[in-house]
Structure formats: C-alpha cells, structure tokens
Amino acid sequence: MFARPTETERGEVRMTVETGSGAVDGSPDGTDGATDGARGADAREPEDAWGEVTPDAARRLLLAAVEAFAERGFHATTTRDIASRAGMSPAALYIHYRTKEELLYQISRVGHERSVRILTEANDSATNPADRLAAAVHAFVRWHAERHTTARVVQYELNALAEEHYTEIVALRRRSEEILRGILEDGVAVGEFTVADIRGTALAVLSLCIDVARWFRSGGSRTPEEIGTLYADLVLRMVGAPAGGSREGDRPER
Amino acid sequence: MFARPTETERGEVRMTVETGSGAVDGSPDGTDGATDGARGADAREPEDAWGEVTPDAARRLLLAAVEAFAERGFHATTTRDIASRAGMSPAALYIHYRTKEELLYQISRVGHERSVRILTEANDSATNPADRLAAAVHAFVRWHAERHTTARVVQYELNALAEEHYTEIVALRRRSEEILRGILEDGVAVGEFTVADIRGTALAVLSLCIDVARWFRSGGSRTPEEIGTLYADLVLRMVGAPAGGSREGDRPER
DNA sequence: GTCTATAAGAAGATAGAC
DNA sequence: GTCTATCTTCTTATAGAC
Structure with a gap:
C-alpha cells in the first residue's frame, strides 16, 4: 500500500522563517504587463x-x-x-x-504572514485614514509587483493546500481583510471617506491589489513603485478621498 | 511511442458555439465571498x-x-x-x-468571445463615455459573478493552453483591453474623466473586474447585479467621474 | 457512439548504499 | 545529507468489441 508520510522526526521541517527582515528591497526593474497572465x-x-x-x-x-x-x-x-x-x-x-504540499504550505504561510505584516505596518504608519489607506495600498501593491513570483503562488495556489493548512491560511487572509475594512470604517467615521458599502469596497480594494500578482511582469513599462503610487491614487478616489488630502472636500455635515 | 493526436477527421471537434444567444440570464442568487478563493x-x-x-x-x-x-x-x-x-x-x-487541452481551449475561446461581445455591446449602448464605462463594467462584472465557474476557468487557466491556442486567446484579451482603453481615452478627451495614466488605469479596471471570478461565491450576501452596480460606481470614481452624472463636476476649462 | 480493457509512461514517495 | 534504484499508483490516450 501507499505509506502516508509518517510522523517520524525528520529534521523538523517546520522552519521559522523570520517573515519580516529586510526582504522588500528587490528588483527595481519590474513593470506592467497586459491582460494575459x-x-x-x-x-x-x-x-x-x-x-x-x-x-x-x-x-x-x-x-x-x-x-x-x-x-x-x-x-x-x-x-x-x-x-x-x-x-x-x-x-x-x-x-x-x-x-x-508542504513546500506550498511553507511558501503560502510565509507569504501570508508577510502580507499581514505589510498591512499592519502601513496601518500604523499614520493616524488619518487617508494616509493609512494610501500607505497600505502602496506597500501591498508594491510587494505584489516586486515579489510577483512568490505572490502568484501565495495568492493563486491556495486551493492546492491540504484542508488543515488551507484553514490556517484563510485565517491570515481574514486578518488582512479586517485591517483594510478597519481603515475604511475609520475613514467613513471621521468623514474623510464617502463609502456606501464598506465591506464590499474593502473586498474590491483587496482584490485589485492582489490581482497585480497575476498580470505584473518584469520588463514592462512601470516599476512596482510606480504601480503602487498609481493604485494608491485610484483607491483614494474609490473611497471618495482624492489624493493630496481632501481637506476642502469635507462636507461640513450640513 | 506516444501518438500525438492525429489529424484524422473525427467529427470535427471545432464546434461553432454561438457565443451570444440568451446566455447571461442565470443564477440570481450569487453573492460575495471573502478573500479566500x-x-x-x-x-x-x-x-x-x-x-x-x-x-x-x-x-x-x-x-x-x-x-x-x-x-x-x-x-x-x-x-x-x-x-x-x-x-x-x-x-x-x-x-x-x-x-x-482541447476542452480547455473550447471553454476559453467561447468565454473570451463572450467577454469581447459584452464589452462591445456595452460600449455601443451609449454615446457619452461615463455611461459607456458604467455599462461595460456593470455587464462585465455581472458576467464574472453569474458565470463565475466558467469565468474562473476562462481567466485563470490560460497558462495550461497549448502555445498556438494561447496566442489566439491573448489576441482576444487585447481586444477587451483596447475597448476599455478606448472608453477612457474618449472620456478624457471630452473632459468627462480625469485620468493621468490611461493605459495603467484601463489595466487596473480590467483587473478589478476579472478578479471577481476568483472570489465570488453563490450564497454570499450580494447578487451579481448588486456587485455590478457597486463596481460601476467604484470605477466611475476611479476615473474622476462620480456616478449620477458629473455635469456639475466639469471644470469649464475656464 | 459508447463501452471494456489495456498500453505506455510519469507521478509521488521510499529503501538502502555511500 | 545526498545519491541511485525502485515501488506503487495514477495518468492520458488508444484498440477493438458491441
């Protein structure tokens, strides 16, 4: 019969990759692609x-x-x-x-922990929601472009994970979702954003950022940095907070 | 050795599926998902x-x-x-x-022809760019939600296509891209949109729509119709043309 | 056109020498 | 820790009866 991977000790595969560390420096030569993956x-x-x-x-x-x-x-x-x-x-x-599968799991786990970390740090980098949102989108998008190879696996091979691993990863994904939703909620609360459907908009923003990993390709005409800037601008518009600070855009509530 | 599919006639597999026909009616029970695919x-x-x-x-x-x-x-x-x-x-x-692979090819071909058709029809449904854009995004997103099973294959299994089939499909994808970019160009030309990077924004909009197929799931809380409406609104904001007609938003160029 | 049976090969994973 | 050799199973695709 087919022996399933026994639980024998075998060097303890579970590595402790310090998810953080100076990892986000990287290829400054990336750019855009087309509609083809x-x-x-x-x-x-x-x-x-x-x-x-x-x-x-x-x-x-x-x-x-x-x-x-x-x-x-x-x-x-x-x-x-x-x-x-x-x-x-x-x-x-x-x-x-x-x-x-364990290889995929390690890649997925480290990548998702990195994602959560990027969003968390951006969220903590400012106090007003517009700056937090711009920072989060910029950093998240930039990571997906710079590390598009990794990100592609992290974002698009989820379904190949074993059930238990999948469950663990989904929990991390929900955390990312919550961070972003939190920013939108705060923005609406202080009147910086105009968003009717917060949850739907948060999902759309996350989706927009994630999909960068699918179409991005080195050798195109835009750097990850430039795409991050473009996307941060687009997302600020999506939430009704035009870039450059929308101080004058505030409705005085009557 | 391993016989490659011979060119013998075999019922001529190349079917002529009328891509159009009344196909976009469908599950009115679809809804949103989470960040997990x-x-x-x-x-x-x-x-x-x-x-x-x-x-x-x-x-x-x-x-x-x-x-x-x-x-x-x-x-x-x-x-x-x-x-x-x-x-x-x-x-x-x-x-x-x-x-x-031929099964995948047929699915991909029909799906992409349908995509181009949806965008073309939406583009022809109005004269002013804002309405054309809203119609295009609404219909395109709605299709990706209603037919998310098909769309998932169409959009995310491209890489499994044989080289020649892949080339053919990419041509169709470029057509979709061009239609969307054309709308943005027109909108900027007549002053309805404010977009600095037209090509980048067109790619972002397309990406946003396509990714609906990845996360959408029946049984969520939003119908395809509702998501289409939400996304059309978000995209109009992205191009600086708030929904509901931006007549008063026009700078008279002085 | 559809079936049963099977060819031909490649896949994931292990055994045991070094 | 790494290799060569191999086991077992599953894969795509075909042959030929009905």
Whole structure:
C-alpha cells in the first residue's frame, strides 16, 4: 500500500522563517504587463526573501518550488522538477519536506504572514485614514509587483493546500481583510471617506491589489513603485478621498 | 511511442458555439465571498450557456470540464473525472475531443468571445463615455459573478493552453483591453474623466473586474447585479467621474 | 457512439548504499 | 545529507468489441 508520510522526526521541517527582515528591497526593474497572465517566460525575481530558511538545501528547494509553482502551477509541477532546479536528486526533497504540499504550505504561510505584516505596518504608519489607506495600498501593491513570483503562488495556489493548512491560511487572509475594512470604517467615521458599502469596497480594494500578482511582469513599462503610487491614487478616489488630502472636500455635515 | 493526436477527421471537434444567444440570464442568487478563493465547495451555476454545443454528449463533457477545471484546476483534473461527471466512460471523451487541452481551449475561446461581445455591446449602448464605462463594467462584472465557474476557468487557466491556442486567446484579451482603453481615452478627451495614466488605469479596471471570478461565491450576501452596480460606481470614481452624472463636476476649462 | 480493457509512461514517495 | 534504484499508483490516450 501507499505509506502516508509518517510522523517520524525528520529534521523538523517546520522552519521559522523570520517573515519580516529586510526582504522588500528587490528588483527595481519590474513593470506592467497586459491582460494575459504571466506565462513562464517571466516569473523570476531576486528571491533572497527566503534568506532566513535554515538548512541551505531547504532554502534552495523552497526557492525552486516558488519558481516552478509560479510558472506552471502546483499540480503541473513535479517533485523532480523542483529538485532538479535546486540541483539535487528527486529523493533529496524528502529529506527537507515531507510532501510536495508542504513546500506550498511553507511558501503560502510565509507569504501570508508577510502580507499581514505589510498591512499592519502601513496601518500604523499614520493616524488619518487617508494616509493609512494610501500607505497600505502602496506597500501591498508594491510587494505584489516586486515579489510577483512568490505572490502568484501565495495568492493563486491556495486551493492546492491540504484542508488543515488551507484553514490556517484563510485565517491570515481574514486578518488582512479586517485591517483594510478597519481603515475604511475609520475613514467613513471621521468623514474623510464617502463609502456606501464598506465591506464590499474593502473586498474590491483587496482584490485589485492582489490581482497585480497575476498580470505584473518584469520588463514592462512601470516599476512596482510606480504601480503602487498609481493604485494608491485610484483607491483614494474609490473611497471618495482624492489624493493630496481632501481637506476642502469635507462636507461640513450640513 | 506516444501518438500525438492525429489529424484524422473525427467529427470535427471545432464546434461553432454561438457565443451570444440568451446566455447571461442565470443564477440570481450569487453573492460575495471573502478573500479566500473558491474551494470546490461552490463552483456551480446553471451553465445552460453551452446549450448551443452540437452533439449532446459533447455539451455534457464541456459542462463537466468547466466544473472540474473550476474546482480543481486544469492539471489536477483527470479525464476520468470529466467523463464520470458527464456520466460516461473515460474513453468516450476522446470521441468528441482530441485531448483534455482541447476542452480547455473550447471553454476559453467561447468565454473570451463572450467577454469581447459584452464589452462591445456595452460600449455601443451609449454615446457619452461615463455611461459607456458604467455599462461595460456593470455587464462585465455581472458576467464574472453569474458565470463565475466558467469565468474562473476562462481567466485563470490560460497558462495550461497549448502555445498556438494561447496566442489566439491573448489576441482576444487585447481586444477587451483596447475597448476599455478606448472608453477612457474618449472620456478624457471630452473632459468627462480625469485620468493621468490611461493605459495603467484601463489595466487596473480590467483587473478589478476579472478578479471577481476568483472570489465570488453563490450564497454570499450580494447578487451579481448588486456587485455590478457597486463596481460601476467604484470605477466611475476611479476615473474622476462620480456616478449620477458629473455635469456639475466639469471644470469649464475656464 | 459508447463501452471494456489495456498500453505506455510519469507521478509521488521510499529503501538502502555511500 | 545526498545519491541511485525502485515501488506503487495514477495518468492520458488508444484498440477493438458491441
């Protein structure tokens, strides 16, 4: 029969990748794409973001998996492909990870923790809702563009996760959602934003940011920084708070 | 060796599904989701949209493929799964389609033709850019919500297409892009919109609409119609043309 | 047109030498 | 820790009876 991954100790695969660290520096050469999703051609970026992963081989495998999953998708990627990209034999993978799915889980977990962290820090970077929203969108979008390879896996391969892992990740996603919704609520409360459907608008904003990972490609005409700026502006407009501070836009409540 | 699909005549799989027809009526029970992508659970809708597909068995297979691809992704879906959903043996599939990829291609082609048609009709439904934009976004978003199962495959399984099919589909996607960009250009030209980066904004709007297919789920709290209305409003704001007609918002250029 | 049976190969994961 | 070799199962696709 088919032995399921036994619970034997095996180096304890659960690594403690310091999600934070100086990771958001990166390719300043990214740019926009078209309506067509990335097709393997690109899907590459300086992924030194995983520098913290403990055994060197484990890090190389993780990096190889990110590239492969982003290019071809989780199910279309073979363990042989991952191992060979990492310069190892197929069997070597199983020394560091119990299953192919665990690789995806690690990528997804670290990526989502990073997302929550980016949104949290942006949210704490200012007091007025408009600046908090602009900062959050700018940073979140920039990350999705700069780290589009990772982000593509993080955002679009969720369904391949095992049930228990999926549940854990969804909890992190809800946190992101709540942070954004909180900003909108505050903005409406202090009269800085004009939003009828807060929950719906929060979802739309998040969706807009996330989808950057799908279409962004290096070699286009816009840098991640520029797209972040564009999107922050668009989102401020969406909530009725034109960029540049809407001091004069405030209705005096009669 | 492994025989590639021979060019023998085999019932001519290339069907002529009238992309149009009364297909956009459908589930009025759809609604919003969360930040988590749909996970199989849902991924179902009255897909009578394929009613025009010629042999009955071919239609059932197409419908089964749409559901399976939407739930599990192209690569994770087996031909056995598709055939069994259609109530047939695995071999029956190959009477109507040369390969699994051809099923995806047909779904993708019909879906993209439908997208272009929706945008074209909306674009022709009015003369002033604001109404054209609102109509386009409303209809496009509504389709992505109502037909989210199909749309998910159409929008997110592109990479699994064979090279030649991919090229053909990308051409259709560019057409959609051009239609939207054209509306924005007209709006800026007549002073109805205030948009600095037309191309970037057009891409963002398209991206926002497309991503509805990823997160939408039946059983939520919003109907496709409501989401269409919300998004049309959000997009008008994005281009600096508040809903309800921005007659008083026009700068008289002095 | 549809079935049963099966070919041909590749997949994920393990065993055991080094 | 890493390799080579291999097990088991599943895959797409075909052959040929009905």
